[in-house]
Amino acid sequence: MIPLLSVSDLSVGFGRKAEANEVVRGVSFDLADGETLAIVGESGSGKSVTALSINRLVDFGGGKITGGSIRLRRGDGGVLDLAGAAEPQLTKIRGAEIGMIFQEPMTSLNPVLSIGTQIAESFRLHRGLTGRQALAAAKDALDRVRMPDAARRLKYTPNQLSGGMLQRVMIATALACNPRLLIADEPTTALDVTVQAQIMALLAELKRETGMSMIFITHDIGLVAGIADKVMVMQNGQAVEQGELNQILDHPQHGYTQHLLHAVPHFASGKATRSDGRREKAPDAEPALKVDGLVVRYPVRSGLFGRATGAVHAVDGVDFELMPGETLAIVGESGSGKSTTARAVLGLVRSTRGSFSASVRKAATRQSALPIQMVFQNPYASLNPRLTIESILAEPVIASGGRVNAETRARITTLLKRVGLPENSLERYPHEFSGGQRQRLCIARALMLNPSVVVLDEAVSALDVSVQARVLELLVDLQREFGLAYLFISHDMAVVERIAHRIAVIYAGQIVEIGDAKSVLSTPRHAYTKKLIAAVPTIERRRQRFELDTRQVPSLVRPLGFEPEPAKWDVFGPDHRVRIEA
Template identity: 45%
Template structure:
C-alpha cells in the first residue's frame, strides 16, 4: 500500500481566540486533484498554508500532524522547510501582483527560485525560466521573460506564477483561489492549463476555491469545509450531483447558473417604479479616450444604451473591455470625450462640475473593493453619514438615527456604528458601501463588480439585497460584472462589451438563450459548469479548437 503524498491528521489552526481550522483530517494521493471549497472564513486557505508551513513565525498556533512528500511539516526545521517549498510542493496564490517582485523581471524571479533548489549556472536557470514560461503558454517566452510583472496582463501574471511553481518539478501544487480575479475566458484557460500539467507531469493538485463551478472543472474529489471543519468529501460528481449534507446543498443552491432562465413576468415583490416617462438614463454614442497623440487609447467607443427606473441593465465583458470606464461615465465620475449623456431627459454629459452638483446625490456608484472605498481610520457609521453631511444635514441626532436605520436596512446591527472597516467581513463591508450609497437617496446606482470577491452564499445575499432595495425604491441599476451567471440572475437586459464597443444587447434571456455575436458565444462557452462530465467535454472541445 502506497503512502499518500499528503497526510493531514487532526489539524487545528488558531489565530488568537479565533479557531480557523478545527480538527481537519484528509489525504491526497500522488497525481490526484482535490478541491477544497467553502465560504470565506471556512478555513480553506489556513489549511492550505499549513501544508507548506506558512504559518511558521506568524503567531498562529498549529497543532496536529501534516506530512507532505515525506516531510513532517510541523517538526521540520527551517532548512527542511526550504527544501520542501518549491522543490516538492509549490503554492500559487490568488494575487500574482503581491507574489511577484515589481522590480525584477519575471524570468529572473523564476530563475532565482530554480537556483535555490538546483546547483546550476545563471544561464541554465534563465533557460529553465524560459522553458516553463513557454510551457504555460506565454507567447514569445524569450522576450517576455525580460518583462516586469506590470507589463503582463492578469492572466499572464497568473501563468507566470504557475511557471514559477513548475520550475523545480514539484510533486504537489497548492493553488489558493488562482482564478478569482480573472475573466471567464482567461479562467478557462488557466483551469485547462492546470489540467494539462497534471496529465503530463503527474503533479498532484490541491485547489482552494469558493467557486464550486471551478472545482467541478478541475478536480477528482471535493472536500467541503464550514467553520474550520470538513462537512463532506467524495468524488466531485457525487458531491455536486447528490450532496448528502444540508450545508453542501445550501452552498450549491447559492451558485448562480448561466443556463437558468429568469422567472416569467416581473421580479417578485412590489416594485416602486414611477410611471414610464422615458429612460431614466440614456447614452448616445458615448466615447472616452485616454492619452494623446500616438499613445491615445479609446476605452469606450460609440456606446449607446438606456436604463429605465426599476430595471437592471447588466454589462458583461472581459477585463479591458471598457465596462468600468463606461460605468464611471454614466455617473459622471469620468468625463465623456464624445457623445451625449441624458439623465431624466436633461443633458448632463457636458455639464461642468458646478452644474453637476444637483445630480450627484441621485447618481451613485457601488465599487468592487469596499476596503479601498472605506476610510480605515473612520468608523463605518461616519462613512455612511458622509452623504448626509454633504447634503447639509447638521443635526447629529437625525444623522445617527438615519445611519442606524440604513445599517439595519442592509442587514447589519446598528449597534456597530462605531466599529471600523477591518472589523467586518467582505460581504459586510459591501453592505456598508451600499448603505452609504442609499444615504444619498439615489435614483440610479452603477454597481461595478460588487460581488466578484465574495463567496457564493455571501454573493447571493448581496444580490438579494440589491433586488429588494430596487423593488422598494424603484432604483435603476447598472450591474457591471465579468461573471455571466451573476448577470443573468440579476438583469432584465444585458449589454456585451468588447474592446470598448457593445457587440450585442437585448433582453437577458434572449441574449443568453440565443446569442448572435461570436464573442458572446465564446464568453458563454467559458462559464464553469457544475457537471464534471460536461466540463470535461467542453475542455476537450476547447483543446481541439486551440489545436485547429
C-alpha cells in the same frame, strides 16, 4: 503505493497560545499522483490555513502546527514530514516541488519590481537560468496564461495591471517550474469565464503531461465539478464531509454541504433571468443613464523624449441607455473595457470623447442628490478603517456640501435598518463586520444621496456564496423599493443571469452584443458571446475536458490617428442587437 501527500490529524493555531486558539482541528486526507482534491467552504472555514500549512507558509503569518503530520513523498522516493521539517529543507521544496497560487495577487507581488523580474526569479532559483534566458522563459510563461502583449507587459509593475491580469501573473509564476503538487487558493476568482476556462485547461494539460497533483480551493461548485476527483468540505476548521466527486455533489450527507450546494447560483442558459420589477421603456420615458459614443484612450509613449506613438483604445464608441428600475449587466474579459466604461461614467477616469447624462431624482435629504453612486468590488478596502460607521455613511452628505443634521441621521438609521444591520452598528468600526456586512454598508452609503443609478463593479464577487445570495436579494429588494437603475459589472454569468434585465457584452473596448438578458443568454448571436457562455462551469459538467485556446487576445494598442469603422448592427427581435464584424 505511498500517496504523494498524506495529511493526518492536522491542527493549526495562532498566537502565543496556539494550542488554545486552533482554527484548524483534526483534518486528514490523502492525495495520490495526478489526483485533484477540491477543498470547499466559506471564509473562515479553515481551507486556506490548511493549504498554507502544507508548505509551512502559515509559520510566517503567526500560525503554528499544533498537531498531526504532513508527509510528502519526495522525487527520490523518500518521505519527508513537512510539519517538522527544517526551513532549509522547506526552501528547496517551495516552488520546485510544491507550487502555490495565492488568492490576492496584489499582496503577493512586489509592488516595485517588474512582473518580468518576479516571474524570472523562479527560473533563476530552480532552473539555473540567468539574464535574457530567464526573461524569455518568463515571457513564455505569460503567453501560456494568455496575457495580451506579453513581451511589453514584462516591464510593467503590478499597479499597471488589473486584478485579473495580476492573477494570470501569479499563475504563470506558480507553474513556471512544473511542480509535482500545485496548491491553488481561489486561483480564478478574479478572472472572467473565458480566461478561467483557459486556466483550467492549462492546469489539466499540465496534469496530463507531468502527472501533477493539485489541491484546488474554491467556492465555485461548477469548477469543482469540472476538475476535481475528490471533494472535502470544511466548516469551522473541521472537515465535515469528504468523498468522491459524484458522491458529494449528488448525495451530500452533511447539512452544511447541502446548504452550500443550494446557495451557489447555477447557470441555466437564460432560463433563470429576471422578469419582475423592470420598468418597460415608454416612448417619452427619460433614461436614468444615457451613454453616447463613449471613448477612452490612453497614450502609449516611447523613445528618449517619451513621445506618443500610439494609444490604448480601452473603450471605443460605447452606446447604451439604462431605464429607471432596470439592471443592465456589462460582461466581458478582464481588460475588455467594462470597468473603464463604468469609471468614465462616474468621472473617475477622463473620457476622450462622447457624452453621458443621468437623470436627477428628488433628494432624500435637503442636500442635492448626486445621480450616480458606486459600490466597489472589495468591501474591505472601500471603508475607512479609522471612521465609525456613522461617519462613513455621513461622508457622501458632507462631500456634497451638506451638513449632518437630524434629517441626515434619520436617513442613516433608515438605510442601516434597510440593509439588515442593527442600529448599534453606528458606533462600531469596519473591522468589526464581516465581508458581507461591509458590502451592505457600502450599499447603504451609495444610497445616502438618493441616486438614480448605482454602479456595481464586481460588487459580489469577493463574497462567499451564501452571503452573495443574500446581498443579491437585498439589491433586488432595494431596486423595487426605490426604483433604482443598476449598471452591474461582472464576470460571473450565473450571477448576471439572476439579477440582469438586459446584458451588454464588451469585447476589446466595444459592445458586440446587447439586449434582453433571456434572449442574449439563451440564443447568443455573436461568436464572443457564445464563447463566454460555453465557458461557464456548471455542476452538470463532470470532469470536463477544457480545451486550451492558444490564440492571442487582440491588442488594444492602435497607431496614432487610428479610428475604427462606424458600428453596423444586426437586429434580432425587439431588444437584441449584434455588432456586424468588418
